[in-house]
Amino acid sequence: MDATSVPAAGSTALLTDRYELTMLQAALRSGAAHRRSVFEVFTRRLPAGRRYGVLAGTGRVLDAVENFRFTSAQLGWLADRRVVDEDTLRFLADYRFTGDIHGYPEGEVYFPGSPLLTVEGSFAEAVILETVILSILNHDSAIAAAASRMTSAAGGRPVIEMGARRAHERAAVAAARAAYVAGFAATSDLEAGFTYGIPTTGTAAHAFTLVHDTERDAFRAQIDSMGRGTTLLVDTFDLREAVRTAVEVAGTELGAVRIDSGDLTLLAHRVRRQLDELGATGTRIIVTSDLDEYAIAALAAAPVDGYGVGTSLVTGSGEPTCAMVYKLVARAAGPDGPLVPVAKRAAGGKTSIGGRKWAARRPDADGVAEAEVVGTGPIPDALAPHLVQVPLVKAGEMVGRETLEAARERHVRARAALPLSATQLSKGDPVLATELHV
Amino acid sequence: MDATSVPAAGSTALLTDRYELTMLQAALRSGAAHRRSVFEVFTRRLPAGRRYGVLAGTGRVLDAVENFRFTSAQLGWLADRRVVDEDTLRFLADYRFTGDIHGYPEGEVYFPGSPLLTVEGSFAEAVILETVILSILNHDSAIAAAASRMTSAAGGRPVIEMGARRAHERAAVAAARAAYVAGFAATSDLEAGFTYGIPTTGTAAHAFTLVHDTERDAFRAQIDSMGRGTTLLVDTFDLREAVRTAVEVAGTELGAVRIDSGDLTLLAHRVRRQLDELGATGTRIIVTSDLDEYAIAALAAAPVDGYGVGTSLVTGSGEPTCAMVYKLVARAAGPDGPLVPVAKRAAGGKTSIGGRKWAARRPDADGVAEAEVVGTGPIPDALAPHLVQVPLVKAGEMVGRETLEAARERHVRARAALPLSATQLSKGDPVLATELHV
Structure with a gap:
């Protein structure tokens, strides 16, 4: 060439x-x-x-x-x-x-x-080659390190990358890739799907509810377009009313609801109870809203089925570079x-x-x-x-x-082979010491 | 189209x-x-x-x-x-x-x-358009906010952007651009020069000294190639010896020396004294090494002629996004x-x-x-x-x-029109309150 x-x-x-x-x-x-x-x-x-x-x-x-x-x-x-x-x-x-x-x-x-x-x-x-090699590894490894802590904290629940809007537009694509390497289930970023074949997913924004005359109209429009398996955003106005409307419109086959504000632990319990009372026992609960590995860990006992993570993922959860x-x-x-x-x-x-x-x-x-x-x-x-x-x-x-x-x-295997304290979120020393053999 | x-x-x-x-x-x-x-x-x-x-x-x-x-x-x-x-x-x-x-x-x-x-x-x-607009503004504005604090702390001394290796490779180009908007003098990133016309600059790395048989050989090679106006990196082995060698090789017209490690305040004073004693009174001192706005401010009274800033610039100095x-x-x-x-x-x-x-x-x-x-x-x-x-x-x-x-x-004018406390580096409230007029 x-x-x-x-x-x-x-x-x-x-x-x-x-x-x-x-x-x-x-x-x-x-x-x-x-x-x-x-x-x-x-x-x-x-x-x-x-x-x-x-x-x-x-x-x-x-x-x-x-x-x-x-x-x-x-x-x-x-x-x-x-x-x-x-x-x-x-x-x-x-x-x-x-x-x-x-x-x-x-x-x-x-x-x-x-x-x-x-x-x-x-x-x-x-x-x-120095600069470009360091740029790539320093950025992508910072994201992967944060992502690994988040997938570890989430146990088996899926974690979705949705931080594109809080990162440089091309860095966001690399961040979605690094997060996927470290166990994230999917990304909201279409370019990451197009370029790397990473599964893409998404719900809806508050704007979609607000552009319609009523929340009910918005939910109906989304169900008509995306089917009952879709995820409805239920915290634009009143959460309890929105959940009731969601199940009325979608039926008990509604795929999921998303909660994007408030005390997520408390709200997840309330929404789970309400969904179950309405017969929507299979409807999942997705939470978003400035989650990081600590917030994910704190939600372990809450009835949550998936986490969407944005800012803290793409900024390396406090450590944006290596x-x-x-x-x-x-x-x-x-x-x-x-x-x-x-x-x-x-x-x-x-x-x-x-x-x-x-x-x-x-x-x-x-x-x-x-x-x-x-x-x-x-x-x-x-x-x-x-x-x-x-x-x-x-x-x-x-x-x-x-x-x-x-x-x-490889990441799953490598992390699993480390001493158990590796996945503690509390601050500590590197879980392995580096021995110099010269 | x-x-x-x-x-x-x-x-x-x-x-x-x-x-x-x-x-x-x-x-x-x-x-x-x-x-x-x-x-x-x-x-x-x-x-x-x-x-x-x-x-x-x-x-x-x-x-x-x-x-x-x-x-x-x-x-x-x-x-x-x-x-x-x-x-x-x-x-x-x-x-x-x-x-x-x-x-x-x-x-x-x-x-x-x-x-x-x-x-x-x-x-x-x-x-x-939501995602791409937010990606760009959130990233670039985070960098510009940090850059503005750094140029303000530097007073009239030039601040050079050299953080490409600590950022995603394309984010680095946008970071150089945002830093330039907020008063940085130049960037090390060639793509930022190519794409946006931002002045580019650079010195040399420790590898350049180490690949030669002696520091003297390395300095001579750099002077032969770049002229006496170049900037020699003087902290690979022994700083005092390196400065003496630098002036021996380049003469008193040597452009600048760069110090990349140690107590920069102390070393800048020592190197300035040594350069002056050697007659190289016009040789400038450039400092690098994990500088941020606080370190720059702390060097205000040191005989420093320019600052190179990397990691803390491209990561928004603790605030990598907006x-x-x-x-x-x-x-x-x-x-x-x-x-x-x-x-x-x-x-x-x-x-x-x-x-x-x-x-x-x-x-x-x-x-x-x-x-x-x-x-x-x-x-x-x-x-x-x-x-x-x-x-x-x-x-x-x-x-x-x-x-x-x-x-x-515009940035210079806008910042200058703010109350004086705007450029205080200590934590405080926004210097203007936002009044809602509805």
Whole structure:
């Protein structure tokens, strides 16, 4: 594919900090550009009080690396603005990633120091992927971590993602995807259905009731159009009256009612009792209204059949990003040759450990994870069956693609293998310690 | 333009909650779809402790409304998944917004209850814009509000946006734009430069030093490539040694040094002294490393020449979204005729005020704003010169387009017209009370 054949909207090449390209230019001149290099994505800490992290976005990273091609319009702009010189522009025009990427598979849990993604190639080809890789993983993993706490708190009840209106319009699509990886049942976001095949669902807004002359007219219109299995929003005027009207209009086969305000525990009990008295024993109750994992947990004993979560999901429930970084950990003296570990060592707590890492999750005798072991040397035989990283890109070929269902199932397994305290919502330390094996 | 001519990537039509389209279907059957309707975007509260809000994203809303066209691939998907019926698909295939939009212009400040955007058209054409309009305004305004506090705290010193790696890759571009509206000087994000013409800038990463054999080699390579005016990163190994090497390599014309870790106040003083002793009195000091408005304010007395802000900017400095909603406030009985105010009135604090609103910012005798007046009746003569809303879309035509520079200048003026306490960083009430004039 030559540069001009890349559609501008699909190109990820400019989702990049300017310094990546100017470092590339300087490295092309100094010769360092061709040194074989290993970059690692990891995080020094989890958000305060969180027990585990959840990696999401890996599939989107593969798409982004594949679409990291410069269009002629982009190259023209870089030239016009003198962002980089002619030599660098020629390099960018031909750019495609030809190296290797290993990493934690999507949906996997992680801990401080886990080597989440290892990118190996020339310095030139690997350094310029930094920004877009971190953007994707930091965002998607923040959402997945919050989503995992919510699905865990919800037990077996379905949790629906409906936060698009509280997030950037494209971030919302990625958020729906990350939430699905972490166990959400569906999303309200049509683009997430269109792009990723995630199930979409929805109810109705207060505006729909208000645009009709009466609530009864609105309910009748919705039933006529969507059938009796639909979900009626019952808190526009008076909840009790609305529930009565809903069952009068839809009959006892009414699918569900949605409550979007008030004391949800109290109201869910009242509405359940009323529905049962009206004979609508199969009508479900869906609650929404600024829910987060704590509110979901608090509703565990209430007669609720599903949760709709918006703001707190798309903002990572207080932690809207992760602290993942992309660091050079080793490089050779040329295109080949032995890799030399490198690391920053200045003051300020931002030091890191040089050398390419492997990671294993060591189980105890009962199969419960007991440590995240991260090492730079040879892999001990006992840990070999428990390595976490998988190949994602080999010599520029995407080998790590999988379905979202696969990531979703992996997340359930990975979370279930953690010590029981992992799903406590209260603040605490990471549930596994990271052991360094050097 | 017919549906098939819309490029899929440019279409905003599926950045929409499923219920917007199912409400449309039900309203097309009931006839309510054709009722003239007025929707308003407003927020019931500012984030706790914030003194004012900053509206951003208006320009992006105009783009999104213009590109709200369904492609044949999208329509085919909606049909396959039976999201909506044939009649609704026909409506969507021909959809373009033909109504009117008024609103606060971009960069303007706002308060609880300010009518930020008023969308008027048929119920059908206005209801389906809800999700994408809220996504854009909630995200961009959250970023702009944080950015405004940071530029205010920085006084005249430039603040650079470099948070792309901590945000969704496309949200990062919008964040750079919103930050620019609120006074940031530049961004590291190349796509923001390419798409919006925002100045881009950058320095170098620790990886650039580490890929070379010595720090001196790295500095020389960067100077050779970028010239002596470049910014050298001086905290990879030993700060004091790095500053000495930097001036040896670049001479006293070195543009700037960047410090990315440690006690920035202390280090800035030390580095300034050292640079001065070395004769590099014109070399600037740029600081980065998890800065927010408080850290910026704390550095006011330090010899710092510019701030790079990442995480806290793109996450809204603790408030990553706004609480803006899109509510039906009035509707007619048909396509024309008198508008009837409508409002939700159920329990739970989510009630709203019916009727189309105007807004005026009333100045005191000195020209300082003293109240945000929001009304539904006739506009008092005294307030007529102080109305805040402007026309944005007239009968489907975009009439509110403007340059980012215009929004940027408006923000400076609007903020300067607020009472002095507006720019206090400490928590407090909104600096203007919203007076309801009905």
